[in-house]
Amino acid sequence: MGPTGTAARTDTTPTTDTTPTTGTTPYVYRARVRWADQDPQGHVNNVAYLDYMQEARVDWILNGPYARMLSDGVLVVSHHIEYLAQSMFCPDPIIIRLWVTDLGGARFGVAYDIYQGDTHVARAKTILATYDVDGGRLRRMAPEEREWLRGYLGEPMDFRPLPRPAVEWVSGFGYEHPLRVRWSELDPYDHVNNVSYLTYLQEATIAMMEEPRRDLPWGHPGDPRTWVVAAQDMTYQVPMTYQIEPYLAEVVILRVGSTSVTFEMRIHDPHVDVTYAVGHLVLVHADPHGTPVPLPQILRDRLHPLTLT
Incomplete structure (x- = not known):
């Protein structure tokens, strides 16, 4: 399993927004495209999207009431991502709307709709697990952590x-x-x-x-x-x-x-x-x-x- 780790945060303030995609209020993060994110074809490289997703996920947790989840341990179990359109280096940020799916005892999913401007460029889902870093094993979520995640619970994302x-x-x-x-x-x-x-x-x-x-x-x-x-x-x-x-x-x-x-x-x-x-x-x-x-x-x-x- 690959852990999330700490990501650099952008200089824009995260906001929340209502979208019909999930039926809930997602967390919205704006990631700035770096010059180095481009591939030889002049598009944002496919791997960079995972970096944007990680930035958004970490920013969401750090701005919540249980930021200690990162230091206690959150591991990535899996990723799935579909690319829908090309994104480019330009002033328009990558806008990520994320919400929670598949809420279990020690695991939960995070779904992402990813845009640049009005263009829907990708959709993705990450399965994560709460982790005891000192013990080196998965741990069950605390009731208060589960209740916080439930506030972002939305529709499942299938691929x-x-x-x-x-x-x-x-x-x-x-x-x-x-x-x-x-x-x-x-x-x-x-x-x-x-x-x-x-x-x-x-x-x-x-x-x-x-x-x-x-x-x-x-x-x-x-x-x-x-x-x-x-x-x-x-x-x-x-x-x-x-x-x-x-x-x-x-x-x-x-x-x-x-x-x-x-x-x-x-x-x-x-x-x-x-x-x-x-x-x-x-x-x-x-x-x-x-x-x-x-x-x-x-x-x-x-x-x-x-x-x-």
Whole structure:
């Protein structure tokens, strides 16, 4: 599981607003887009959204009556995010409306509607768990914490499920990519921050695609084709900590569609039989406007050896 950690707060005051999306009063946070948040295509990179979500979540908790939840411990169990439109570097902030779903004994969900201006750019959900940092285990929420969360309880957010393996796959089949944890990726709990796992998923899939896209024109100036992330998720199983030796990301292709490719990534320690996290990513082959276009047959042929069947 990946903890939330502490995020930088913007210089704007958070407000509340009524939206028909949830049937309750959500918490609204405005995140400023940084120049470094852009990808080579000039769009806000998909991983940056997880950072905005973390900023909003931490700001919400710190501005509530139980800010100690962060120091006591709140772990991220999973993320699921769908990307609906492109956002850009501009004066318009990223506006995040969040509310609570799936309120249980030690776990709760946080749903997000994410906008830039009037454009609905993404929707997402995080499952979190209250945690005893000193004891190293989950803890049940205190009654007062539950009552506070209940005040933000709104409608559930459901997603179209991402593909899952039709058959079990074993280590050694997929593409292997070493992952080095940076010291700056640790949070106040001395765990790798949850956002970094999406960076690892991005890094591993880009490395995996280097050979299949060899001699193809993607990324060259003037080429009309591009790749966009349509959806991704991450389930955190065991906290990762800093170590000098690299971890191992193993990636397989679950599905090659007419315009998209779906990946699954598992993060291991090559010396220990532990899976730290499992993530999925749907990559769409698109034109400059983000409209899906068919995958060329040469690429489909090259992806076949790494596709789970």
